[in-house]
Amino acid sequence: MGTYPRAGSPKGERHGVHRIVAERVARCPEACAVRDPAGTSLTYRELWLRAGWMASALAARGVLPGDPVAVDLDRGADLVVALLGIARAGAAYLPLDAHAPAERVTGILQGAGVRVAVVAKGDDRRQRRLGSAPGVTRLAVPGSDPGHEPVPDVPVDEEAPLYIGYTSGSTGVPKGVVVPHRGVRRLVTGATYCAIEPGDRVGHIANPAFDATTFEVWGALTAGATLVVLPSVADLALERWTALVRDEDITTLLLTTSLFHLVARARPDALGTLRTLLVGGEQLEISAVRRVLAAAPPGRLVNAYGPTEATVIAASFDCTEESLAGRERMPVGRAIQETRIHVLDEDLRPVEPGATGELCIAGPGVATGYLGLPERTARSFVPEPGTGEPMYRTGDLARLLPDGELEIVGRADRQVKLRGFRIELEEIERAAVATGHTGAAFVAKTGEGPDARLVAACLASSAPPEETARRLGSDLASALPAYMLPSRWTVLDTLPLTSTGKADRRRIEELLDSAAEPAGAGREEAGPDLGDPLLNVLAGVWAELLGTRVIGPGDDFISLGGNSILATQAASRIGELLGVDIEPADLLLAPDLGELARQLGRSEVVLP
Incomplete structure (x- = not known):
């Protein structure tokens, strides 16, 4: 009771996942492996050859099997060469987030013991972030045979680490999840949730630092398909992005839930050319799915x-009109191949059907643990009842529905999902206190879907409240990635306390809820008179989407709580109001509102 039956377990050889790619190279050497419409394209033979050069260059710099190798590259052929080359060297790749501050990157590199980082040629912006990491050798992806060493033939078994993915940590330090080859082999072999075949075209739109890239790259290459490098939905105007997906004949795509919601609202018919669309990262809105199904659904839509x-x-649910009939909330479905899912109580005993318990996952997809954190690993990775094999305690609260589908109902801890990112609120609170501008900080998530954001409260310091909030925001921007920055700080003179003298989190969260305005609230009041009609239009759009009434020419979009999804919405709205062609990146890269206005002022804007 409360346990899913074991899914079908396809048999496969238990070696490194790159050996499956080698089999594809042997079968179809001239097939296109990677296509970058804006850059280099590679056949399977060319990819394997260049990955061999990459492995040789790593060996020449002393990289040994099992060593972590940082990868600081954008999506593209070089990224795929680097990942495959590191696997061939027997090492583990550690992808870095292009948007993470230098301080966070340095901490990750030092904590993981990285000695070599693969970087882009001449990319000063990215390489500057590695300057404060002593002892890290930078290496570009070879464009030709480096001639230093023969291509290493390293024996790699399925337990060897393939990559290390960093997630937010409740201790204030990011956690490195060590994923072995067997985990990725399980993901891509005999996949029940998504069939990829030779000749298919898989869209590559994920940030390389996040694990959707794992599905995109290894799912395509192990199947003999073509990985097509695309901009994210947030990088282009939606019409141009959907046209590119159609023109490139993409058959398979994985979108974060937030981006799917954005497309479903603006262009629910835009995804109908896909054969398989996967959506994941947060709770999926059933109304958004129904809009897409009613407009022009892809061949298969999977949560x-x-x-x-x-x-x-670990689990999937096929979304159809029939499967959604009578449902008010989207389930996450059933275990995929070679995966076992349990719903357990605090003593790791199965709960009754319909009762709430913690979702726990077992099978070869379970990671090895957290790099350098044995105690945290022991708490989260426990023996599976009945088998003794490693089982991961997710912290997600779930229940089994009468029809056998799995539904997520919440979290057992203070971790939240925001726009596809997993965030430990305590990490932000610790970082805020570490700035020295406050003695206590409290962060909460408010709103859902596109309106979701982080809001925070802090104990007043000797500085005026506005100055305390400004200093906190400024210092945190250099320590945390943008998606972890609260959009609003409420400065408290005193802390509400419980009867036991502890901070009353429930009361503080009520204060935050009352202080946070929903996106779009009070637009007429939010539009400040900045003395310039163009500035006023831009500030009004920002205020509407970011839920703040105080915007000046010196404010920037990200510091006010903006992100790529909101930038997409803002660009669309500004384009409509001013009759100009503006991209989401223009908002994200502009140093402040005044500079954005100056850039647009050079165009023929039509003021409303």
Whole structure:
């Protein structure tokens, strides 16, 4: 009771996942492996050859089997060469987030013991972030045979680490999840949730630092398909992005839930050319799915669920008019191949059907543990009842529905999902206190879907409240990635306390809820008169989407709580109001509102 039956277990050889790619190279050497419409394209033979050069260059720099190798590259052919080359060298790749501050990157590199980082040629912006990491050798992807060493032939078994993916940590330090080859082999072999075949074209749109890239790259290459490098939905105007997906004949795509919601609202018919669309990262809105199904549905629309610790996907649910009939909330479905899912109580005993328990995952997809954190690993990775094999405790609260589908109902801890990112609120609170601008900080998530954001409260310091909030925001921006920055700080003179003298989190969260305005609230009041009609239009759009009434020419979009999804919405709205062609990146890269206005002022804007 409360346990899913074991899914079908396809048999496969238990070696490194790159050996499956080698089999594809032997079968179809001239097939296109990677296509970058804006850059280099590679056949399977060319990819394997260049990955061999990469492995040789790593060996020449002393990289040994099992060593972590940082990868600081954008999506593209070089990224795929680097990942495959590191696997061929027997090492483990550690992808870095391009948007993470230098301080966070340095901490990750030092904590993981990285000695070599693969970087882009001449990319000063990215390489500057590695300057404060002593002892790290930078290496570009070879464009030709480096001639230093023969291509290493390293024996790699399925327990060897393939990559290390970093997630937010409740201790204030990011956690490195060590994913072995067996986890990725399980993900891509005999996949029940998504069939990829030779000749298919898999879209590559994920941030390389996040585990959707694992599905995209290894799912395509092990199947003999073509990985097509695309901009994210947030990088282009939606019409141009959907046209590119159609023109490139993409058959398979994985979208974060937030991006899917964005497309479903603006263009529910835009995804109908896909054969398989996977959506994952947060709770999926059933109304958004129904809009897409009613407009122009893809051949298969799948709600995918899985934490990094279970190698990207652990359960899936096929979304159809029939499967959604009578439902008010979207389930995450059933275990995928070679995966066992349990719903257990605090003593790891199965709960009755319909009762709430903790979702736990077992099978070869379970990660090895957290790098350098044995105690945290022992708490989260426990023996599976009945088998003794490693089982991951997700912290997600779930229940089995009468029809056997699995539904997520909440969290057992203070971890939240925001726009596909997994965030430990305590990490933000610790970082805020570490700035020295406050003695206590409290962070909460408010709103759902596109309106979701982080809001925070802090104990007042000697500085005025506005100055305390400004200093906190500024210092945190250099320590945390943008998706972890609260959009609003409420400064408290005193802390509400419980009867036992502890901080009353429930009361503080009520204060935060009352202080946080929903996106779009009070637009007429939010539009400040900045003395310039163009500035006023831009500030009004920002205020509407970011839920703040105080915007000045010196404010920037990200510091006010903006992100790529909101930037997409803002660009669309500004384009409509001013009759200009503006991209989401223009908002994200502009240093402040005034500079954005100056850039647009050089165009022929039409003021409303």
